[in-house]
Amino acid sequence: MATSFLQSESFRDVLYIIAFSLFIQGLRGLSGPTTAVRGNRIAAVGMAIAVIATLLNPLEGNWGLIVLGVALGAAVGIPAARQVKMTAMPQMVALFNGVGGGAVFLISWSEFRLTDGYSFTPTYIAIFSLFAAIVGSVSFWGSNIAFGKLQEIIPGRPISFGSAQQIVNLVLLVLAVAGAVDIVQGNHSEVVFIGVLVCAALLGNAVVLPIGGADMPVVISLLNAFTGLSAAATGIALDNTALIVAGMIVGASGSILTNLMATAMNRSIPAIVAGGFGGSGAVEGATGAGEHAGSVRSTTAADAAIQLAYASRVMIVPGYGMAVAQAQHAVRELTKELEKRGVEVAYAIHPVAGRMPGHMNVLLAEADVPYDQLEEMDEANGEFGRTDVSLVIGANDVTNPAAKNTPSSPIYGMPILEVSDSHSVIVIKRSMNPGFAGIENELYYEPETTMLFGDAKAAVTEITAELAHI
Amino acid sequence: MILASTLTTNLAILVLAGFVGFVVISKVPNTLHTPLMSGTNAIHGIVILGGLLVIGLAGNDAFNKVILVIAIAFGTINVIGGFLVTDRMLEMFKSRPKPRDGDGDGDGGSEGKDGKGS
Numbered sequence: 001m002a003t004s005f006l007q008s009e010s011f012r013d014v015l016y017i018i019a020f021s022l023f024i025q026g027l028r029g030l031s032g033p034t035t036a037v038r039g040n041r042i043a044a045v046g047m048a049i050a051v052i053a054t055l056l057n058p059l060e061g062n063w064g065l066i067v068l069g070v071a072l073g074a075a076v077g078i079p080a081a082r083q084v085k086m087t088a089m090p091q092m093v094a095l096f097n098g099v100g101g102g103a104v105f106l107i108s109w110s111e112f113r114l115t116d117g118y119s120f121t122p123t124y125i126a127i128f129s130l131f132a133a134i135v136g137s138v139s140f141w142g143s144n145i146a147f148g149k150l151q152e153i154i155p156g157r158p159i160s161f162g163s164a165q166q167i168v169n170l171v172l173l174v175l176a177v178a179g180a181v182d183i184v185q186g187n188h189s190e191v192v193f194i195g196v197l198v199c200a201a202l203l204g205n206a207v208v209l210p211i212g213g214a215d216m217p218v219v220i221s222l223l224n225a226f227t228g229l230s231a232a233a234t235g236i237a238l239d240n241t242a243l244i245v246a247g248m249i250v251g252a253s254g255s256i257l258t259n260l261m262a263t264a265m266n267r268s269i270p271a272i273v274a275g276g277f278g279g280s281g282a283v284e285g286a287t288g289a290g291e292h293a294g295s296v297r298s299t300t301a302a303d304a305a306i307q308l309a310y311a312s313r314v315m316i317v318p319g320y321g322m323a324v325a326q327a328q329h330a331v332r333e334l335t336k337e338l339e340k341r342g343v344e345v346a347y348a349i350h351p352v353a354g355r356m357p358g359h360m361n362v363l364l365a366e367a368d369v370p371y372d373q374l375e376e377m378d379e380a381n382g383e384f385g386r387t388d389v390s391l392v393i394g395a396n397d398v399t400n401p402a403a404k405n406t407p408s409s410p411i412y413g414m415p416i417l418e419v420s421d422s423h424s425v426i427v428i429k430r431s432m433n434p435g436f437a438g439i440e441n442e443l444y445y446e447p448e449t450t451m452l453f454g455d456a457k458a459a460v461t462e463i464t465a466e467l468a469h470i
Numbered sequence: 471m472i473l474a475s476t477l478t479t480n481l482a483i484l485v486l487a488g489f490v491g492f493v494v495i496s497k498v499p500n501t502l503h504t505p506l507m508s509g510t511n512a513i514h515g516i517v518i519l520g521g522l523l524v525i526g527l528a529g530n531d532a533f534n535k536v537i538l539v540i541a542i543a544f545g546t547i548n549v550i551g552g553f554l555v556t557d558r559m560l561e562m563f564k565s566r567p568k569p570r571d572g573d574g575d576g577d578g579g580s581e582g583k584d585g586k587g588s
Contacts, residue, residue: 020487023513024494030506031497033563040509040560044553047515051549054519060526062535069521069539073546080547081554086562089504092555096511096548103544106537107520113534114527124477224507227514232487234520236480244480245487246516252491253510257503351500358503365501365562376500 007058013241015053020245022046027249033371050242086366087323090355094147094220100227101139104234105197108133111237117188129237130180133193134200135230139223141204146219149208150355160210166274172203207273213320214397216355217261218272225254257357264351264377266403266414296432299450301459304391304426305466308334311388313344315380317417318360319353321394321429325456331393332367334464341467346373348380348390348417350398377417384421392419392427392443394456400441411439425449428459505559512552518545 005011023046029039054060084092108129112118118126148154161168176199179192211219228250235243262269299307308314316335322328335345347369353360361374375383384390392399395417402409403416419425425448432444432451443449452459498506521541524530530538 024490027494027506027509027513028497030502030509031499033502033560036502036505037557037560037564040505040512040553040556043509043513044557047512047549047553050516050519051522054522057523057526059528060522061528062525062530065525065535065539066522066542069525069542070546072539072543074550076543077547077549077551078554081551081558084555086559089508089555089559092551093504093507093511096508096514096552099544099547100511100514100517103517103521103541103548106541106544107517107524110524110530110534110538110541113531114524114529122477220507224510228510231514231517232484234517236477236484238520238523239476239480240519240523241480241483243516243519244483246513248484248487249491249494250510250514252488253495253506256492256495257507260500349500356504357507358500358505361501362504362559362562365559368562371501371563374501 007056012053012056015049015056016240016242019046019050019053019242022049023246023249027253050246053242085326086328086362087326088151089362090216090220090359091147091150093356094143094150094223097220097223097227098140098143098147101136101143101223101230104136104227104230105133105140105200106136107234108136108237109193109197112183112193113190117183117190117193119188123184125237126184127180128233130183130196132230132233132237133197134176134180135226135233137197137200138204138207139226139230141201142208142219142226143204143223145205145208146211146216146223149211149213150216154209156213158210158212161206165206165210169203169206172199172206175199176203211272213355214352215265215267215272217352217357217359218258218265218267218269220356221254221257221261222269222273223254225251225258228252228254261352261357264415266411296444297450299426299452301452301462302466302469304450304452305463305470307389307424307426308338308343308391308463309341309467309470311343313346313383313387313389314338315375315384315387315390315419315422316345316347317390317392317395317399317419318347318349318364319393319395319398320355320359321396321456323354323359323363323394325394325458327393327455327457327460328363328367328369330457330460330464332364332369334460334467335369335373337464337467346375346380346383348377348384348419349374350377350395350417353395353398377415381418381421384418387422388424390419390422390425392425392429393460394428396429396441397439399443400439401446402439402442405442409439419443420446420448423448426452428452428454428456430455502560502563505556505563508552508559509556511548512556515545515548515550515552518542518549521545 026039026043029035149156179196232247349360403411403414525538
């Protein structure tokens, strides 16, 4: 059995080290938009090296099946990546999280079967493989539900068992872990393993179904972290350093994003996972509505155009409504028109605007908005004071002053974009229906605010058209 | 003995990689968080190695072959789809570097993108 140098284990390990170094180097490139493209390509080279290193394994066989798997994946992945609209990126990432988790639990399952229920492997391998199976299965099913909600196949509003929800989740988790412990202790029955997978699958469904649309950024980030950790566990079970390092990096990234998103909503991760804003939120929202009877001023596109044309500084505040209406290009046209008239325009981006971290930034980048016009929350909040007009497009909760002023509000304490500091505010919104969880937005009743009712894209296009007449 | 040391070495790598990950990812600005997610999805496609390793072992029955082909397909979707869509997105961010140009395209060939090996 003459294995060449290229097939030796040490050579493979060296290639893995090169591969994960390239991943890290590539991610370092993501620290700025100018270096990011190259960074992503460096990481892709790392991946190619890792795959080639694995295929050099002298024991490798079943080439036909490998080609089949890769061909299937490419047939799905390439067209999806080429054609997906930027407004649909949250779904795409949810799907990627899902297939990642799916691959992990399937690999654990095949490992279990191949080793007759871990009967001749060290205990720690069984533990890590089972951990990967549980977390992988939870992320696969959870991500599919998240995808369904974002794609509006499943209603976006919370669906839950009410107060029994947390008990159901806990029971499922305990059952999955108990099954895993049984297997580690020497039960080689595949029925138990499948039971563990099923409990984890139900848990994934039960955790994500009760979560409302506005909490999606947290959920997607959390599932991202889960898939990363499951990959790292698979890496330990298979003694593969490339998997361990790559998995942990993804896990770290997902954890950081989850934490940022939860902070930006002033909510704890357990509270979000436990589901919804709870019943009390809607009730308080309803009483809040009574206090402000009336005094909403509506405006027309023509008036809004005049207001904007004579401003010296305009701040655009985009939200999920802009994404739904695909209004980003229309917004960019409006901005260009205003800039021609010497109006200074910037965009204020709340970290949880939209359905995933950075959602608004991608949409505006697609519409060719220079990224130096995008201001993060802290920066923007310092500038509303010298802003003449804030134009709120499809953003709701992230501008709600109740988060600052009303301790009884469910969103109290959440950092918001303080648009009411600007001299006047125009809100483009479909109707007065309160958004997520029925929280009334006090901003709409303030004297400096006017409402322009309608679809975001239609309304913005109309304002741009009116500008031409001024 | 030897197995135990494999475990501890791997755990050390795991912990260090976690710290490196936190440091590197903390430097990514909010603007790039969506490409960061799709990019880490692509890196997560590394699980394809797990599928490739296990399918190469002797003794896989028909059912195992089926689920491993699915796992490899899933991993491929992550790798190829993830890198491609991230590249598409980042090109949009790059397209208008208003203040300074410099830095050309520096793409040095159309490598990357595949990672599909054969």
